[in-house]
Amino acid sequence: MRFEVLIPEDRVQKRVRELGVEISNDLQSGAPVIVGVLTGAFVFMADLVKHLKMPAAIDFIKVKSYQNQSSTGVIRLLSDITVPVEGKDILLIEDILDTGRTLDFLIDHLNSKKPKSLRVCCFLDKDLPVKARDHVSYVGFKIPDRFVVGYGLDYNDQYRELPHVAALTE
Numbered sequence: 001m002r003f004e005v006l007i008p009e010d011r012v013q014k015r016v017r018e019l020g021v022e023i024s025n026d027l028q029s030g031a032p033v034i035v036g037v038l039t040g041a042f043v044f045m046a047d048l049v050k051h052l053k054m055p056a057a058i059d060f061i062k063v064k065s066y067q068n069q070s071s072t073g074v075i076r077l078l079s080d081i082t083v084p085v086e087g088k089d090i091l092l093i094e095d096i097l098d099t100g101r102t103l104d105f106l107i108d109h110l111n112s113k114k115p116k117s118l119r120v121c122c123f124l125d126k127d128l129p130v131k132a133r134d135h136v137s138y139v140g141f142k143i144p145d146r147f148v149v150g151y152g153l154d155y156n157d158q159y160r161e162l163p164h165v166a167a168l169t170e
């Protein structure tokens with residue numbers, strides 16, 4: 001496998017800091033429940049929360065998407081949040097917006113728990129025409145429609161530890 005650096009570490013860190021400021025301004029009067037989507041969002045979420053200025057509860061949700069050849073992904077919930085969210089503001093942290101199926105599923109699932117509000121923050125956005133984007137309030141970077149790894153994102157469970165974002169070149 002060959003990869004090229006798409007977003008270097010310093011740009012990632014600068015943007016995450018900016019997002020932290022923006023989210024802190026928007027949610028300063030509340031105490032949101034921040035929900036990270038495992039596994040891909042774990043690095044982004046860990047860096048982002050260090051820049052938030054309000055008290056927040058932290059939880060995680062784990063989903064798996066099964067792809068068939070026509071790439072219609074079926075999403076399955078592997079592990080749910082345990083923090084109560086009814087009447088609370090939720091900030092959902094996702095690694096990447098691709099087909100939007102994962103987000104569609106998660107938005108329905110979390111809204112069924114009757115939060116006061118649900119905002120979504122995606123580290124990367126492949127910028128495809130998907131409906132799920134209507135629910136995304138914060139995006140780290142728009143990227144071309146390429147397979148990327150690093151900063152939490154994997155290829156067969158590898159490369160998540162890279163501090164930058166890299167794109168497959170072959």
Ligand code: IMP
Pocket residue numbers: 040065073094095096097098099100101102103146147148149153154155
């Ligand atoms: P979606 O449901 O198609 O939007 O895909 C979202 C999920 O697929 C993400 O949470 C990632 O785990 C995974 N994914 C999508 N594109 C990529 C990629 O380029 N690299 C690594 N994982 C990806």
Ligand code: MG
Pocket residue numbers: 040154
């Ligand atoms: Mg993955």
